[in-house]
Amino acid sequence: MLRRNGFIPVVIIGCALLGAGCGGGSEEVAADEPATVEAIEGTDLSRVVLTSRAAQRIGVRTAPTRGASGNRTVIPYDAVLYDPNGATWTYTSPKHLVFVRKDITVDRIDGERAILSAGPASGTPVVTVGATEIWGVEYGGIEED
Numbered sequence: 001m002l003r004r005n006g007f008i009p010v011v012i013i014g015c016a017l018l019g020a021g022c023g024g025g026s027e028e029v030a031a032d033e034p035a036t037v038e039a040i041e042g043t044d045l046s047r048v049v050l051t052s053r054a055a056q057r058i059g060v061r062t063a064p065t066r067g068a069s070g071n072r073t074v075i076p077y078d079a080v081l082y083d084p085n086g087a088t089w090t091y092t093s094p095k096h097l098v099f100v101r102k103d104i105t106v107d108r109i110d111g112e113r114a115i116l117s118a119g120p121a122s123g124t125p126v127v128t129v130g131a132t133e134i135w136g137v138e139y140g141g142i143e144e145d
Helices: 009-016 052-058 131-139
Strands: 035-039 046-050 060-062 066-068 074-077 088-095 099-105 105-110 113-118 125-129
Touching: 035 131, 046 052, 046 131, 052 066, 074 131, 088 131, 125 131
Parallel strands: none
Antiparallel strands: 035 046, 046 099, 060 125, 066 074, 074 113, 088 099, 088 125, 105 113
């Protein structure tokens, strides 16, 4: 995950496993590739669509969010990702093999659970395994400092 040291090698390995052309600068990959990246009209977000074989190769797993008291949402802590500036987000899966980044606000961490004050609705599947590889596909062109 992005929160752990060494996340860049994990992303690079994930890109190699997918064969998604992470070294290129293009946001979209050919239709016969294991993944496509599609802009979501009217937003600055993208939709990552994997083939079933690509999802299997990187071991993508999801878990549904749950509701909690006080308009809070609970997600597995494994679904929480941090960017280099400390912002938090997760990947949701609105449809099978489709993944979209979602900003979240973590209220607190309780063991293996993250309690959110802002995030996806209860019941929304979030990625718990494979998110860094999906991130690598979405952003491509990752270079190590």
